[in-house]
Structure formats: structure tokens, C-alpha cells
Amino acid sequence: MIRERAYPVDPWHIRETRLDLDVLAQSESVFALANGHIGLRGNLDEGEPHGLPGTYLNSFYELRPLPYAEAGYGFPESGQTMVNVTNAKLMRLLVDDEPFDVRYGELRSHERTLDLRAGTLERIVEWVSPSGQAIRVRTVRMVSFTHRAIVAFLYEVEPLDASARLILQSELVANEQLPATSKDPRVAAVLDHPLQAEEMLEQRTGGLLVHRTKASDLRMAAAMEHVVETPGKHAVTTEGHPDWLRTTVACKLEPGQKLRVVKIAAYGWSSNRSLPAVRDQVGAALASARLDGWEGLVEAQREYLDAFWDHSDVKVEGDPEVQQAVRFGLFHTLQAGARAEQRPIGSKGLSGPGYDGHTFWDAETFVLPALTYTQPAAAADVLRWRHSTLDLARERAQTLGLQGAAFPWRTIRGQECSAYWPAGTAGFHIGADIADAVRRYVSATGDFDFERDYGLELLVETARLWRSLGHHDRHGRFHIDGVTGPDEYTAVVDDNVYTNLMAQQNMFAAADAAKRHPELARKLGVDDEESASWRDAAASVHIPYDRELGVHQQSEGFTRLAEWDFENTPPEAYPLLLNYPYFDLYRKQVVKQADLVMAMYLRGDAFTPEEKARNFAYYDARTVRDSSLSACIQAVMAAEVGFLELAHDYLGEAALMDLHDLHQNARDGVHVASLAGSWIALVAGLGGMRDFNGQLSFAPRLPSRINALEFSLLWRGLRLRVEVTADEVTYSLRNGGGSARLDLLHHGKEVTITQVKPVVLPIPPAPPTGPAPSQPAGRAPVRRATGG
Numbered sequence: 001m002i003r004e005r006a007y008p009v010d011p012w013h014i015r016e017t018r019l020d021l022d023v024l025a026q027s028e029s030v031f032a033l034a035n036g037h038i039g040l041r042g043n044l045d046e047g048e049p050h051g052l053p054g055t056y057l058n059s060f061y062e063l064r065p066l067p068y069a070e071a072g073y074g075f076p077e078s079g080q081t082m083v084n085v086t087n088a089k090l091m092r093l094l095v096d097d098e099p100f101d102v103r104y105g106e107l108r109s110h111e112r113t114l115d116l117r118a119g120t121l122e123r124i125v126e127w128v129s130p131s132g133q134a135i136r137v138r139t140v141r142m143v144s145f146t147h148r149a150i151v152a153f154l155y156e157v158e159p160l161d162a163s164a165r166l167i168l169q170s171e172l173v174a175n176e177q178l179p180a181t182s183k184d185p186r187v188a189a190v191l192d193h194p195l196q197a198e199e200m201l202e203q204r205t206g207g208l209l210v211h212r213t214k215a216s217d218l219r220m221a222a223a224m225e226h227v228v229e230t231p232g233k234h235a236v237t238t239e240g241h242p243d244w245l246r247t248t249v250a251c252k253l254e255p256g257q258k259l260r261v262v263k264i265a266a267y268g269w270s271s272n273r274s275l276p277a278v279r280d281q282v283g284a285a286l287a288s289a290r291l292d293g294w295e296g297l298v299e300a301q302r303e304y305l306d307a308f309w310d311h312s313d314v315k316v317e318g319d320p321e322v323q324q325a326v327r328f329g330l331f332h333t334l335q336a337g338a339r340a341e342q343r344p345i346g347s348k349g350l351s352g353p354g355y356d357g358h359t360f361w362d363a364e365t366f367v368l369p370a371l372t373y374t375q376p377a378a379a380a381d382v383l384r385w386r387h388s389t390l391d392l393a394r395e396r397a398q399t400l401g402l403q404g405a406a407f408p409w410r411t412i413r414g415q416e417c418s419a420y421w422p423a424g425t426a427g428f429h430i431g432a433d434i435a436d437a438v439r440r441y442v443s444a445t446g447d448f449d450f451e452r453d454y455g456l457e458l459l460v461e462t463a464r465l466w467r468s469l470g471h472h473d474r475h476g477r478f479h480i481d482g483v484t485g486p487d488e489y490t491a492v493v494d495d496n497v498y499t500n501l502m503a504q505q506n507m508f509a510a511a512d513a514a515k516r517h518p519e520l521a522r523k524l525g526v527d528d529e530e531s532a533s534w535r536d537a538a539a540s541v542h543i544p545y546d547r548e549l550g551v552h553q554q555s556e557g558f559t560r561l562a563e564w565d566f567e568n569t570p571p572e573a574y575p576l577l578l579n580y581p582y583f584d585l586y587r588k589q590v591v592k593q594a595d596l597v598m599a600m601y602l603r604g605d606a607f608t609p610e611e612k613a614r615n616f617a618y619y620d621a622r623t624v625r626d627s628s629l630s631a632c633i634q635a636v637m638a639a640e641v642g643f644l645e646l647a648h649d650y651l652g653e654a655a656l657m658d659l660h661d662l663h664q665n666a667r668d669g670v671h672v673a674s675l676a677g678s679w680i681a682l683v684a685g686l687g688g689m690r691d692f693n694g695q696l697s698f699a700p701r702l703p704s705r706i707n708a709l710e711f712s713l714l715w716r717g718l719r720l721r722v723e724v725t726a727d728e729v730t731y732s733l734r735n736g737g738g739s740a741r742l743d744l745l746h747h748g749k750e751v752t753i754t755q756v757k758p759v760v761l762p763i764p765p766a767p768p769t770g771p772a773p774s775q776p777a778g779r780a781p782v783r784r785a786t787g788g
Helices: 022-030 275-312 320-337 360-372 376-388 388-400 429-445 448-467 497-516 518-523 528-539 581-585 598-604 609-620 632-642 644-655 670-684
Strands: 013-018 038-040 056-057 061-065 078-082 089-093 104-113 120-128 132-143 151-161 166-174 195-203 208-211 217-228 234-241 246-252 259-269 315-318 690-692 695-698 710-717 719-725 728-733 741-746 749-754 759-762
Touching: 013 061, 013 497, 022 104, 038 132, 089 132, 089 234, 151 166, 151 275, 166 217, 166 259, 195 217, 195 234, 195 275, 195 710, 195 728, 208 234, 208 246, 208 275, 217 275, 246 259, 246 741, 259 275, 275 320, 275 710, 315 320, 320 360, 320 376, 320 581, 320 670, 360 376, 360 429, 360 670, 376 388, 376 429, 376 448, 376 598, 388 448, 429 448, 429 497, 429 710, 448 497, 448 528, 497 518, 497 528, 497 598, 598 609, 598 632, 609 632, 632 670, 632 695, 670 710, 719 741, 728 741, 749 759
Parallel strands: 695 741
Antiparallel strands: 013 104, 038 056, 061 078, 089 166, 104 120, 120 132, 132 151, 151 259, 166 246, 195 208, 208 217, 217 259, 234 246, 315 710, 690 695, 710 719, 719 728, 728 759, 741 749
């Protein structure tokens, strides 16, 4: 586990001031760089020691069989695992024939810095070899946002005390050996030599490798080229083999002289294009990057991020840790989706192999909200990818005897990859989550062209699924039985409230969209009768409620289940899924992650304030947060029901999930949904932002340890800035001209914002609350000293 405050608190940097080999894998995730297409784990340049090597291409995977103790009808036959592709990070240095290795000799200093504004990872090292030769090494790496296929490296080395003969070996290496996996289901499967060599090309200053996967039949190419600058005599040579390519630079330097090498690498892959086409693609990418050069790439990266931060930054005054963490979270969220371009966003982004690189409902429900209001084009691309997998989702629905489209619980390419059907197949709510992301995107952007071309069909096919999955009882109530909601500790239940309410919204949204686009709807086979059936089912959805306790039931009968014995559950028994049988979890009132509470956030229009307060208190006492998806949502609802200090505590947990390795699994990649969730906790939680029925609203209130909160978001082409203090809030438009106007609700009152003059409004006193909710024994969020 990463030591608390392992990274000094800094508003724009993540800085590691000493190298701790015990948490090397965790730091490799924290320092990962990506652009949505390519991902590089933050491995040391020389490759060793390492925790977990990793270089990834979005959606580049290999197939593997899914083992079953006892097979069943409709079980997926194969899984998909993200491949660790050809590694271009490796730059091995020899000093007078001794390898530069931090485990040997004397490591005088070692610092790595992730610059959130520059989009680079810098490393500065002073090392003395076992024979006493002292050197300084400075490296900078980047994954370009402006050149989608490009990664670039700067390597500088200089002797400090005496002349030295330096040999730098820069490599491309395929089929790296990976550490053995564990039994934790959150960890990736390990593939043995998944890449088959197809072509190798060597030139004096670089070369190219082309490989193909054995079962999924995907082709990839990686190429590299070097620019060498050094005083005096030097030699550059390249040698190649099917699985590795090495460019060697040799020189002799005096103290004060410096070897400077710029390495540019390009990646490309395809399931359809020929070998020459993929080879030429990376060649063209290299040519384009060479035209800009190192300085041009760095400058373009900074300009891209300057524009991003200008309309996406969140400023938190009073909690420096959360300030650093929310920017770190936004940066990783951007890295996960910026250049994905109609490919999915995995639960770890491209920072590690956790969950085999699969995408879940996390993407639509946690990551896309942050992108929709800050980087809407990236959100639209993820939804276009979902649309591209509709035929597979229709096939899955047919296999299950259903109509419409049944989207996979976990996947890379679009096929269901979950071998555990109670959490996989039964997690049908993912269809409504996708529909909610469509609704949110169209509402926030006004992009009705997207709705016409992609959104309508997604809404229609998911509505058809709900209509065929559910049924009316003899009293006319609509039930959806045998499903699993967000809480995976309560599986295969009837009338999960989250699922039912999200399905209700899905069916209403589909009917409304069909009405807006009648001709297209008819082409999809939607008639008035089908549309009316969606509205009828949505209007009569059954929502379980325990009148005796005065709370909604997470699912039918949940409140009559036996209570979990939290007092006698030792701390080391968490997460429960690794220490108790599922059948025991399924029959107790123990909640893995926000479920009914999640419903109150996304469908807050379906609950009264009194119901929200009672429900939150009831379920907070039973939620153990074994999922990283929970804390941010609990922060949102704690703020809404008036417990601002508790909301701040949950916010801290969500934001610091990876910087403090709170779930002790950051080694497998960052938790992108929790990092995006820190934005949600601040903007939707403390900022009180909601978007119900196309109406943007805010109800901001701050806890005592946060003095001010400022954030910006995009709404239908307008840049809205919201500045919150303890007593008042300022709304202002940053573009649109004098005619631009934005109507919103402030604590329930209508307000019109224009660019002419900011609107300053008081924050009304918070209504009285009862005692603060309790949490399961030992599971309360940590109350941090913020230093604010």
C-alpha cells in the first residue's frame, strides 16, 4: 500500500522524491501516460526493476477460453484480455560497461514528476556505479494528445566527476515476460507470448516490428527512430530480431558534456488492414512527428492541455490534497478517453491490465458524465463505439430469449466476457446506463444530429429489452425480475429499484426520441403501439417500499434479509468477496457499493427530500464500499441530505483512491471511475449540479473545511463558471457574446445568466438535519486534517 502522503501535495504535479521498490507497481500506475489510444505504464526507463510492465493499445486484445466447472446455456465461450504490446519505453544505459540499475551502486537521488499541465513524466537521477562513476540522468516521456499514434522520449545523461564511456541501448521488445497472476478476480489473466512476429525492419537510427495475435487475429506495428546529439565522436547502430529491435548509441564524454537522445515511437493496429497498410500507417505517423520534433511535440502537448484546463479545471480552496487529487483524476480521465475515437474506456483506462482491460458500466455512469461536461466529443465517441456493437448486443438478447439489445457486462470488443452470470448477464442495468449517457449527452450538448444518427437506435433497442424483460402483474404493475443491480453483493433479485428507475427513464426517453424523429423511428420498426407500450410500462414500474421502516427497499424483500454481523467482521476480511462465499453475501443486508443511493442521485426526481434522508441513513449503515465506485456517490448524496462533513470525507476517499492506494490494488491500474468520481463528488455533490429533464440546476453548499469551490462546465456550447463560497455563489458565462443566455435553477429558483454580468446569489441556510448517519463497524470514511 502506498504510504500516505507519499507524493508531496502540489496543485499541479505528482512528485515522487524517493524510489520505493516495495510500491513500484503502484507508482507505475500513478505515473502512467496515455491518450485513449496508447497507454504506457510508468515503468523505469531501463525496464528493471519493474512491478508490472505494460504498454497497451485500446481494444487490442487476445481471446482466451473461459473455464466453467459446469457449463450452461448462454454462457460466454471465450474471454478477451488486453495484450501487453511491443514496449518502446526501454532505454538501457551502460556506464563503462556497468549497467545503470538503481538496485546496485549508490542511488544519490531519484525524483519523478508527473506534470499535469505539460502532460509529461520527468525523471531526474544521480547514481554512482559500483566502480565509483557518478552520472546524472534526466528523462522526459510523453504520449501525445495531438499526434494520436505517437509516444516520445527525451534521454539525457552526463558524467559528473570523470570521463565515462556511455552505451545507450534503445529498444522495441515484444512478448515481455509478465509476473504471475493472483486469484483476485479483479486481476488480469496472464497471456504467454500472445504476439506472433510478421515483419522486422531495421535501419541505422531505428526500425519497425509487426506482430499479429494468434486467436483474435489482430495486427499491430510499432516503429521507432532516434535523433542523437552529443559532442565529439559517437556511433549509432541498429540490430533486429523477430521480437526485439535495438538501436545502440556509443560515445565517450567528459564531465560537463551531455548525451542527448530523442526517441520517437509510433503505434498502429487493425483487424482488417493488410500488413503493408499498418506498416505504412506507423511510418506516416513517425514522419509527421519528426516534422514537429521534440520541442514541437512538447509545445503542442502544453497547448492542448492549456485549452483543456481552461474549461475543465476544478479549484478547491482549503483542502490541498483534494485539489491535487481532483486534477490528477481529471488528467487520468482525459488520458482514458481523449483520443479513444470510437473505442471503449476500460475500468483502468490504459494504465494497467486490471479486469483484463474490460469496459463496464463504469464508463457510461462515472467517466462519461465528467467528459460530457468537459470534453463532450470524447463522450460522444464512446457512445458511437457502443452503437457500433449493437448487432452483437442484439445477438446476445436473442440468445437470452429477449428482444432489443443486451449489452455485455464486461467486454473489449462487444461480446460478453463475464463467466459469472449472476454479476454479468443478470446485470442488465448496463443497457439503461448507456441510455442515460445518451440522454445526458444530448441534453448537455443539444446535439440532435447525434441523437438522430446514433442515440435513437440505442434508446430504442434498450427500451425493447426492458419491455421484453419485464412483465405486468395482475394489478397492472410492471416488474423486472431476476436481475442484479449495482450492488454485486445482492444478486439475481426482483425489482431492483436502481434498475427499475433507470429502465423507466430509458423507456420514456426512447418514446420521446421516437416522437422527435418519427421517420427514423419508423425505419427502426417503431410504431405508435410500441411507443405507447414503453410509456405504459414506464408509468407502472413497481418501486418496492418498506412502509414499516419508511425506506425504499433496494430490491423486493431486501429489508427482511438477515443483517450482516459487522461487529465481528475483522478488518482483514475486506473486501468481503475475497473472504466469504457469495451465497452468504447474497442472503444478508450487506451492500458492496451505492445502489439505492445511486438511484437517488441519477433519478433524484423520483424521491422526496424526506425519502432521500431516510434512505441514505439506512443504506449508509450497510454499505461497506468494497467497490471503488461507491465513495463518490455517497459523497453526492451525503451533501444533498445535509451531511456536508461526511460528504467531504467520502470525497477524500474517492479522490485519493490511487494516490493513497486505498483499495490496495492500484498496482493493476488506476481506478478511472473513482477518479472521474472525484469530479462528480465536487460538482454534483458540493456544487449540487443536476440535469433532470433537460433543466440544469445547482444547489451548492460547502463543508467547513473547504473555503471555496470553483468549476467550469460546458452546456450547449456555453462555458459556465460557478464560484462557490460559504455564503454565496457566482454564476458567469465565459463565451457566447452579449446575446447568450442560460436559464438554470439555483436552489430551486429560476435564474438567467448572460455574459454581460456575473450573477451573485446567496446560499440559503441548510435545513436542519438529524444525527449523522453511521457506517458499518470499521468502515467509516477517514476524517482527514486538510490543513486549510
